Amino acid sequence: MEDSDNFLRLILDSIAENIAVIDVCGDIRFINRSWAQFGDDNACSIAQDWSKVNYLSVCDSAALAGDEFGIQAGAGIKSVIDQKEAYFNLEYPCHSADEQRWFIMRVSPFALKNERFFVISHLDVTERKLAEKAVEKLAxxxxxxxxxxxxxxxxxxxxxxxxxxxxxxxxxxxxxxxxxxxxxxxxxxxxxxxxxxxxxxxxxxxxxxxxxxxxxxxxxxxxxxxxxxxxxxxxxxxxxxxxxxxxxxxxxxxxxxxxxxxxxxxxxxxxxxxxxxxxxxxxxxxxxxxxxxxxxxxxxxxxxxxxxxxxxxxxxxxxxxx
The missing domain is CATH 3.30.70.270 (Reverse transcriptase/Diguanylate cyclase domain)
Structure with missing residues (x-):
């Protein structure tokens, strides 16, 4: 297929999940449109050029601020990079001033031309979580x-x-x-x-x-x-x-x-x-x-x-x- 890179980019940009790819150092090498849009919509302080961002450093900064999920996320990503785990999942709250939200972060490895990369995706599971909480409340x-x-x-x-x-x-x-x-x-x-x-x-x-x-x-x-x-x-x-x-x-x-x-x-x-x-x-x-x-x-x-x-x-x- 002609211009396959552009074709794949369009596919990834059509996905609702927030997706980023990092290397073994934690540097972000790719983000899809949903990832960038989420950052813009939530007044993310990260620079517009995500290629200059180290995702592990972001997790470490959150951990130093006392964010429990930042600690878990950073440790989970490192466990996949160090090949101690095949993949990593984490469900976490990400509430805004206006609404309650929950996401599932998944970290999966892949290799290309003898270089290892890691896909980090964040899936919005708010609707499911609110339904679970409603059932729990009734129970x-x-x-x-x-x-x-x-x-x-x-x-x-x-x-x-x-x-x-x-x-x-x-x-x-x-x-x-x-x-x-x-x-x-x-x-x-x-x-x-x-x-x-x-x-x-x-x-x-x-x-x-x-x-x-x-x-x-x-x-x-x-x-x-x-x-x-x-x-x-x-x-x-x-x-x-x-x-x-x-x-x-x-x-x-x-x-x-x-x-x-x-x-x-x-x-x-x-x-x-x-x-x-x-x-x-x-x-x-x-x-x-x-x-x-x-x-x-x-x-x-x-x-x-x-x-x-x-x-x-x-x-x-x-x-x-x-």
Whole structure:
């Protein structure tokens, strides 16, 4: 085919992927139109003459600035150049001021006239990534109340526990049960019951607005609130205000022996994480306190602080029983 170089150039310029070719030193020897256009559209500080740019130096500069993906990209490219890896892939975020974006970088080698080169391509996978995040968000949300579900609660509690362990900060957990919810369901129907759960879920969001605060539907008519970096005194004030807000919803529950409207009970515990305790210990203690609240008349908060000495005693008692 006549003028094959121009033909191949036109093919590469028609590809949406950003493509560059570097040599073993990292010097850029070729870029396609998409690569140049992306640089222009994003106010790239690189000189217009890309042939004078060393791509490994660009990665090293990003790494020195603390860019984790710059570190990974540079190491990956070098591993292919040094023939330690056959190729290299890296998925990374590249967000702009206006939008979220993700790309996959791929590094592949080839040889021409006894000289080795490396194709670096960047493929925009934003559409796929946003779809994955939407699915992930749905998987972590309760379909009825649109707050976190039990699965997400377990994951987030574990994360918050580790953070409080590292920072030596307290974490408070409230487990909330709607009093005599079965009577409400039986008397008014399941649609009214669902409406009640939705209203309580919306209310809980107002009590989980700070960093480290999370509300979730625990299951059935039970909900939870995680208050990280929060003492029992603070959490008690929040819990009592929450109970009052639930009462003020004035959701009818005429057959309840407590009040003719919806009420709730709360088991509340504060722990400062240490190596002897686990998140499940926090949940178990809160569940036990909720049981005490229900046994002692409901419509109240029963709370407790687990001190480090308490946790040591509990561990020794557990070992002696085993």
């Amino acid at each position: 972590r949300r309760d379909g009825l109340t649109n707050i976190y579900n039990r699965r997400a609660f377990d994951e987030i509690l574990s994360e918050q526990w580790q953070q409080c362990l590292t920072l030596k900060q307290p974490i408070s957990l409230a487990v909330i049960d709607l009093d005599h919810f079965k009577l409400l369901n039986d008397n008014y129907g399941h649609q009214s019951g669902d409406d009640c759960l939705v209203a309580v879920g919306a209310l809980l969001k107002n009590f989980a607005r700070r960093t480290g605060d999370v509300c979730a539907r625990y299951g059935g008519e039970e909900f939870t609130v995680i208050w990280s970096y929060t003492t029992l005194l603070e959490a008690e004030l929040l819990s009592k205000a929450l109970l009052e807000e639930i009462r003020q919803l004035k959701i009818p529950n005429e057959r309840s022996p407590i009040a003719p409207y919806l009420t709730a009970s709360i088991g509340l515990v504060e722990m400062t994480p240490n190596r002897l305790l686990e998140p499940r210990d926090l949940i178990a203690q809160a569940d036990d306190l909720l049981y005490k609240a229900k046994e002692s008349g409901r419509n109240k908060v029963v709370s407790f602080i687990v001190s480090p000495s308490d946790s040591v005693s509990a561990l020794l008692e557990s070992k002696s029983q085993n």
